[in-house]
Amino acid sequence: MAFDGTWKVDRNDNYDKFMEQMGVNVVKRKLAEHDNLKITIEQNGDKFQIKESSTFRTKDINFTLGVVFDYSLADGTEVSGSWEMEGDMLKGKFTRKDNNKVLTTTRTLVGGELVQMYNYEGVDAKRVFKKQ
Numbered sequence: 440m441a442f443d444g445t446w447k448v449d450r451n452d453n454y455d456k457f458m459e460q461m462g463v464n465v466v467k468r469k470l471a472e473h474d475n476l477k478i479t480i481e482q483n484g485d486k487f488q489i490k491e492s493s494t495f496r497t498k499d500i501n502f503t504l505g506v507v508f509d510y511s512l513a514d515g516t517e518v519s520g521s522w523e524m525e526g527d528m529l530k531g532k533f534t535r536k537d538n539n540k541v542l543t544t545t546r547t548l549v550g551g552e553l554v555q556m557y558n559y560e561g562v563d564a565k566r567v568f569k570k571q
């Protein structure tokens with residue numbers, strides 16, 4: 440389906456400020472800016488299989504649209520939430536387990552690139568991925 444494939448991060452916008460708002464320390468932020476994040480997405484109906492790999496880790500994630508699942512961010516922060524499909528956009532809403540604050544994120548395809556937007560406590564960021 441449309442999001443299927445392997446996507447490698449190409450550029451970031453305001454990601455450092457976003458991570459700072461998330462409470463990530465400066466050392467981890469500097470590493471995370473250049474994490475070479477690669478995500479492989481396979482969608483079957485409302486089920487998604489994601490393979491995530493970066494300089495920090497490799498991780499397999501399976502989720503169903505509209506069904507809450509647990510996920511740990513690369514810095515160890517635990518969240519719980521779900522993805523929904525709205526038109527051509529994947530919309531995610533995840534709640535941090537440590538403070539109950541909400542992180543929202545979207546994935547869309549724009550001009551052949553996968554654009555992931557993030558928001559946490561008023562700070563937006565964007566990561567743009569190119570298909571491998």
Ligand SMILES: CCCCCCCCCCCCCC(=O)O
Binds near residue numbers: 463489500513557
């Ligand atoms: C401190 C680093 C913040 C990175 C924010 C990542 C937000 C990820 C939202 C949940 C992703 C679930 C798994 C997935 O679909 O790839």
